[in-house]
Amino acid sequence: MKDFMLVFRNPASNQETFANQSPEQMQAEMALWNNWMGKLAEQNKLIGGEPLHPEGKVLHGTKKKVTDGPFIEGKDIVGGYVLIKAESLEEAVALSKDCPQLNSDDGTVEVREIMKVS
Template sequence: MSNFLYLFRGGDDAYGKLSQEEKQAHMQVWGAWMGKLQEKGQLLDGLPLAEDGKVVHNRGELVTNGPFAEGAELVGGYLIVSAKDMDEAVEISKGCPIFDYEGSNVEVREILSMDQH
């Protein structure tokens, strides 16, 4: 088994247009999806990310507000899942609720140990 990082992009504009009740219902879908992964022992970690932050350049010589990207490219959250290989990790990601509200993609990346790099 290996660990994989899911980076979630997009969907913020469509999500922002939902009513409070629709947002709560969508969060319940996320909770159910993540709960199933947890029951299977596949969910290791995951949380949404704040929209604002800082970008550090050149060892701190320059610190700017950010990240600023098109809404479809902004990373809005992450999960770390355990899967037997990349194919299984990709298959798991296809059930992600981000696609319900125009999320542009889930980037799937294997997490390597320092000695694998």
């Protein structure tokens, strides 16, 4: 069994729409996530994961320059991540197909295997 990180990216505008939902909409949205992650958990394939606030700061290189981030005009930003277990990259992709992140056309799920550095 390998570990994978699913990185969720959205256009910044989507992120804001998400944050400004009514409590009912938010609840409905969370039900979708609960459903998807609940299924992973039942198969013991869920490790964890969190949604992220759209605001943040970015530190740059050796000068450690700090800029407001992560906004770059028109680019996608990371909205959250989930860690799962799967036998293979193919299985991890298959498990990601039902992710609510993909309910919007410009949402993406990037599937990356976690590198074991031993």
